[in-house]
Amino acid sequence: MNAQLKQQVVDTLNRILEMELAGAIHYTHYSFMVYGYNRIPIVGWLEGQANESIAHARAAGEMVTQLGEHPSLGIGPLLETHKHDVGDILRESLGHERSTLEHYERLLDLVQGEDVMLEEFARQHIALEVQHIGEVDKMLRKPGDIEQFSG
DSSP states (O other): OOHHHHHHHHHHHHHHHHHHHHHHHHHHHHHHTOOSTTHHHHHHHHHHHHHHHHHHHHHHHHHHHHTTOOOOOOOOOOOOOOOOSHHHHHHHHHHHHHHHHHHHHHHHHHHTTTOHHHHHHHHHHHHHHHHHHHHHHHHHSOTTOOSOOOO
16 A cells, blocks of 8 residues: 555545544433433433444545554534434434435545455444434334435
């Protein structure tokens, strides 16, 4: 991998690291703000997402150091809308997941045909992000709705 490509890969991995850390913060914050009858399962799901975001951040940081570079200490955008209805939380989560997916897709574009390990890392995380987007999409649908959420 040439030096210019390596720098682009490291920069993208660092953006992924930052986005995943922001996701952990968002999901943790959201878990505090859920009230009502369905609080316990929703909080459990949010906490699971926060833990998974931390695991993804660690994996991205490990990739950066494996390339002999320094992982970012930054955190991605932390948007606070002050809307804490479960639907609002899920819509914000969907937006964050879609933004994070774009960084994994960029990584795949950079490394495809150049580095098998990073290519597989990107593919695995793209699959996970798409799965998360699908889960959130289904949660935003009304019972009985088959079509994807349009928001």
